[in-house]
Amino acid sequence: MLRTQVAIIGAGPSGLLLSQLLHLHGIDSIIVERQSREYVGGRIRAGVLEQGTVDLLLEANLGERMLKERLIHDGFSLAFSGRTKRVDLKGLTQQAVSVYGQTEVTKDLMDARLAADARMFFSVSDAAIEGIDTKQPKVRFTHEGRSQEITCDFVAGCDGYHGICRQSVPKQAIRTYERLYPFGWLGILADVPPVAQELIYSNHARGFALCSMRSPTRSRYYVQCGLDEKLGDWSDSRFWDELRSRLPEEIADEVVTGPSIEKSIAPLRSFVVEPLRFGQLFLVGDAAHIVPPTGAKGLNLAAADVRVLYQAMVQYYRTRFPEALNLYSEKALRRTWKAVRFSWWFTSISHKFSDDPFANQLQLAELDYLAGSTAALTSLAENYVGLPFE
Numbered sequence: 001m002l003r004t005q006v007a008i009i010g011a012g013p014s015g016l017l018l019s020q021l022l023h024l025h026g027i028d029s030i031i032v033e034r035q036s037r038e039y040v041g042g043r044i045r046a047g048v049l050e051q052g053t054v055d056l057l058l059e060a061n062l063g064e065r066m067l068k069e070r071l072i073h074d075g076f077s078l079a080f081s082g083r084t085k086r087v088d089l090k091g092l093t094q095q096a097v098s099v100y101g102q103t104e105v106t107k108d109l110m111d112a113r114l115a116a117d118a119r120m121f122f123s124v125s126d127a128a129i130e131g132i133d134t135k136q137p138k139v140r141f142t143h144e145g146r147s148q149e150i151t152c153d154f155v156a157g158c159d160g161y162h163g164i165c166r167q168s169v170p171k172q173a174i175r176t177y178e179r180l181y182p183f184g185w186l187g188i189l190a191d192v193p194p195v196a197q198e199l200i201y202s203n204h205a206r207g208f209a210l211c212s213m214r215s216p217t218r219s220r221y222y223v224q225c226g227l228d229e230k231l232g233d234w235s236d237s238r239f240w241d242e243l244r245s246r247l248p249e250e251i252a253d254e255v256v257t258g259p260s261i262e263k264s265i266a267p268l269r270s271f272v273v274e275p276l277r278f279g280q281l282f283l284v285g286d287a288a289h290i291v292p293p294t295g296a297k298g299l300n301l302a303a304a305d306v307r308v309l310y311q312a313m314v315q316y317y318r319t320r321f322p323e324a325l326n327l328y329s330e331k332a333l334r335r336t337w338k339a340v341r342f343s344w345w346f347t348s349i350s351h352k353f354s355d356d357p358f359a360n361q362l363q364l365a366e367l368d369y370l371a372g373s374t375a376a377l378t379s380l381a382e383n384y385v386g387l388p389f390e
Contacts, residue, residue: 004030004119006313007139007152009127010159011040011120013102014285014302016109018156020060021310023116027317030150031113031120032127032141034159040122041110044189044262045102047214048073048199048296050386051095053303062108071099071213076384078350078371079202081364082248085371086198092374092381101214102299121148129155129168132279153280156309158302160286161271169278179344181268181292183207183351186225188239189262194219195247195255201294201350202246203367205360208351209246211255219256224351227267236260268292268347270340276329282309289336294350295343300386305332307389331390342383 006022008015011033019029033040049057049070057063074090090096113120127141132155139150157165166174194213202209207224214220223242236259244252271290276283285302308331312324349366353359370376 002150004028004152006154007150008156009165013105014306015158018306025314033122037122046299047099047101049098050300052386053300054098056303066100073097073198076199079248080367089381092378093385095385132281137280155281157283157287166287175274177272179270183224184265184267185222186265187222188260189220190258190260192219192256192258203350204246206246291343292347294347297339297343301339304335308332
């Protein structure tokens with residue numbers, strides 16, 4: 001039998017970051033992950049970091065490579081009706097965002113935990129949580145053919161939307177809010193220079209498109225697609241043609257094409273559960289909420305959850321007072337719902353929902369108003385760079 005203070009289910013960025021921060025404050029943890037270490041390290045995900053997330057990574061002693069390799073973006077552009085409008089994040093909020101891929105964040109976190117000889121179990125099966133309503137919950141699983149059991153004070157559910165932690169909660173104890181969108185994102189990663197130095201969000205009659213990047217030599221592009229689309233139907237040449245058709249002409253002409261090194265389709269949803277604490281179990285990140293990727297909030301929301309939870313755990317182990325732990329759900333959900341609102345709104349003005357000309361004209365009117373209003377642009381910028389922490 002294994003003993004730890006915090007059992008962390010999931011070795012994605014939120015689980016690794018929580019483990020690292022707790023370690024720096026002398027709090028022991030064990031990470032349990034159903035996927036292999038190679039799989040976890042190779043997942044392609046978002047790459048836009050709010051300054052609050054950057055600050056938290058620095059607090060976790062993980063900033064050296066990030067500070068050298070990140071791209072700092074002081075703004076981004078909205079494209080619609082054949083024109084573009086730059087949103088000056090720096091000028092409107094005195095803040096910027098950093099482009100640094102989640103794959104790189106995960107690598108930095110993994111390297112830090114391995115360097116500290118952290119106890120981590122990968123490729124586990126039959127994982128189960130027991131006794132979350134007791135002071136000594138247990139995590140059982142099978143690893144390399146052997147049954148394992150962890151006794152702990154708390155369980156942190158960092159195992160994503162499909163993980164076991166949320167499913168371990170009785171259905172009558174949890175409330176779910178969900179909105180499914182009638183489209184997905186078809187994304188491509190290619191070793192070609194980005195079409196622009198900052199991101200471009202494009203509203204077009206054929207559907208949404210996003211021009212993004214991971215580095216000065218690696219680009220990430222997306223186009224809105226139907227939920228019934230098959231990845232095999234999308235050759236690289238078809239993707240590039242569709243992308244360029246959704247961009248203003250002067251931008252489309254500058255797109256450098258090349259073979260894809262990764263291609264995927266992801267459905268879009270908004271999803272939140274309440275509360276985020278069930279006895280000694282705390283839900284963190286995608287286990288608790290999902291947002292459309294339009295506002296680049298997924299990884300940043302997970303990091304915000306980790307910030308609130310790790311600080312509450314540090315306070316508990318220092319003082320044995322549980323007040324901060326008792327407030328985790330309330331504090332985290334306040335920020336979550338604001339991010340859910342922003343991601344929904346940004347998606348609603350940038351994507352094609354139907355062929356209804358009235359609805360499409362309303363979108364264009366809102367984008368035109370946004371482009372001409374400093375107040376509206378400031379609201380957009382404040383949400384995009386990340387709202388202040390309490």
